[in-house]
Amino acid sequence: MHLNNIFILSVIFGIYCDLCVGQLSCFKKFRRKKNTCGGIIKRHALTTPDECCESRGQGFTQQTAVILSRNQYECTSCKAWKSQTSGQTALKPLNDQFVCYRKHRPKKGECGGRIKRARVTTVKACCEGTGSGFSTSGLDQLGRNRYTCTSCESWEKNQTIPTIPPITTTELPSEWGHWSQCSRTCGSGVRERYRKCTTCDLDDPGNKEIKHCTVHFYCPEPGEWGSWAEWEECSQPCGGGIRRRQRLCDSPEPRHGGADCKGPSEETGLCNEQECKVDGGWMPWTRFGHCSHTCGRGEMLRTRTCTNPAPRGGGQQCVGRSIDARRCEDRKCPVHGGWSDWDPWSSCDSTCGTGKRVRSRACNRPRPDFGGKHCEGSEEEVGTCEHAQPCPVQGGWSQWSYYGPCRAAPCQHGHRLRTRECDSPRPSHGGRMCRGDSVERNPCFNDEGCAVDGGWCDFGLWTQCSTTCLGETGSQTRARACYCPPTQGSGKRCEGESREMRTCEGYRPCRDTPDVDLGN
Incomplete structure (x- = not known):
């Protein structure tokens, strides 16, 4: 729990002196944004908050200093100390009916197990000891070992700040019912109780009691935005820039657990959107492109653009040409080959029947050059030549037939045959007959059965x-x-x-x- 909140509770419950006897640490610096202190002064040099804040200190802690990181401690600022102590001329001690309880029941919002008053007399001693909740005069008994109370967890987190409500008796008259809950959870409210009866008029003022009550002294106050500050200077003189302005959540600042301001604390906007005057500038020349002809003489080009930068806002155009040309010749054009005339036919290669003769031509009109294609077609042509006398045809065997079945009795050895004919081709015009056998015999065994x-x-x-x-x-x-x-x-x-x-x-x-x- 932050020490600012400890001091507020000490003022309300009269535990200021109890806190002062702890170990005080005084710090040279207080960081308002982080609400932390740094630069600790020797502990025994200054012993009270007044001595710390009236000398060179900007913040202090009255307990063992809690370090958050390197040279950063939880603390109370001297400014907050002075504002809280101003006007507090008399601090009343805690009421005689202050009670500390060992148990707190959060679901029902009640306590039980009273600790003897002689042992615990302050809120700090209760909650830092064995207590789980406490009550002051005016908070009522709800039943056997059941009392209205404030939890130590709420007190430590500073979510609520209990205050002393009007004094009531802890023991209710038997003819009256229990007091109702306070009508408000913060600020001043009322609660009421009715006389226990079955036939009386509960609207009669004599059968009803009302008294003021305070559950939490302060109500949460949400923060509100202050006015926007002036716009900062534009980031660009022309062509569109950005400017910023800020506002603070300080009209008022959030207090007593109130919500922070909703919305952004910084706003940006466009400014100086008028176009800047810029003269055009040439980009570097591109590389020369391909030659306009793949062979022989042609032309190749290169270009540049007026975009470095492009003229705008009334600026001048670039001076000069945007296209440059150069002659080129990558290679000679290919020359495709062409055939010459056919030569005369050669003599026939046979003296009888049908023979062959040939003639040729050359790929030299023109010859292929510079990668040109060769002539398409054949360099030689074959023709037939006929004689009146036919040539003799020699006989040729056909393919062997398949072997037939084994010619033998069951489980006996025998033979099988295959044949061929002299008809591929048949002998004619005085040609000789086929040489060899037309029948072939092969031994076999009939394994049937x-x-x-x-x-x-x-x-x-x-x-x-x-x-x-x-x-x-x-x-x-x-x-x-x-x-x-x-x-x-x-x-x-x-x-x-x-x-x-x-x-x-x-x-x-x-x-x-x-x-x-x-x-x-």
């Missing part, structure tokens, strides 16, 4: 590992079939397992995978 033991085929490929995470162990399998050869008749089945399994390791890191040393 015979017992054949089964044989394992080769194992297939291993399946993928059941895990891919590095550091985890999985498994993979491979299979084989009993079909090499398959079991036939009364033959035996293959012996052994058709599947094989082995362990495998993951190969890539996964989330939550334990660290694994992979070596190099």
Whole structure:
């Protein structure tokens, strides 16, 4: 709790002297915005607030100094001290009926467990000791071990400042009911009680009592904004600038827990929005662009703009040209090739039947140059030539036919045959016949109805590992079939397992995978 509030309570409840006997710290500086002090003066040099404030001090604390940060302490300003003590010529001691309570019930707003008055006589002693709440004369008993009170938590936070209400008796006459709550939570209010009766007129003044009460001496006073200060100087002479003005929440300042002023404390606005007079300036020349022709002679250009800065506000335009031209020739234009005339036909390459003859031409009218395309088409042309006498055709074998079935009794050895014809082509015009056999015999065994033991085929490929995470162990399998050869008749089945399994390791890191040393 801030010491300014401690002093207000000390004035109201008469505990000023009790606070003065504590350890006083006097400070050279008081920071109004942060409400803190700094520059502590030797503790025993000044022993009272008056001595501190009348010498070189600007603030003080009457308890052990609470440090907030480097050279910053909670304190009471001397200015506040003087304003609070002005006009206080006589401070009354706490009323004889002051009571401190061990327990406070926040939901019902009441206290219980009275502490003996001889042990506790001040609010400070109550709340800094074993007390949780207190009451002064005028606060009533609500029932057995139930009393109206002020909580120490409220007193310490300075949310409320209790004051001494009019004196009432703590024991009510049996014919009267309990006092009602105070009509106001701050400032002066009233409360009332009625006579206990079933047939009497409660509107009769004799059956009703009213008295003044005060729950909180001060009512919260919200702050109000003062007038706006004059505008500051504009940040720009032309072209639009910004100016500022401020106001303070001091008409009045918020007091007794009142709300701060709503709204901004600073306001900005545009000023000097008239356009400034600026003459135009050339930007640097751009690079020359591409040549206007991809081959042979052409022209390339470069430009600049009058935007450094652009003229405005009646300023002059830039002087000079915005476009500059230069001749260019990146390369010679390509020359595409052209064919010459065909040469005469060559002599026929055969003396009988149909033969071939050729003729050629050259890509030299003109020759391709400077990357030009070569002539399209062939440099040579092939033609046919006919003779009256046909040429002899030699005979050629056709493809072998498929082998036929095995020519043997069941479970006996025999042979099978395949054939071919001399018709690819047939011999003609005196050509020779095909050389070789037209029939081929191959030995075989007729296993129809015979017992054949089964044989394992080769194992297939291993399946993928059941895990891919590095550091985890999985498994993979491979299979084989009993079909090499398959079991036939009364033959035996293959012996052994058709599947094989082995362990495998993951190969890539996964989330939550334990660290694994992979070596190099």
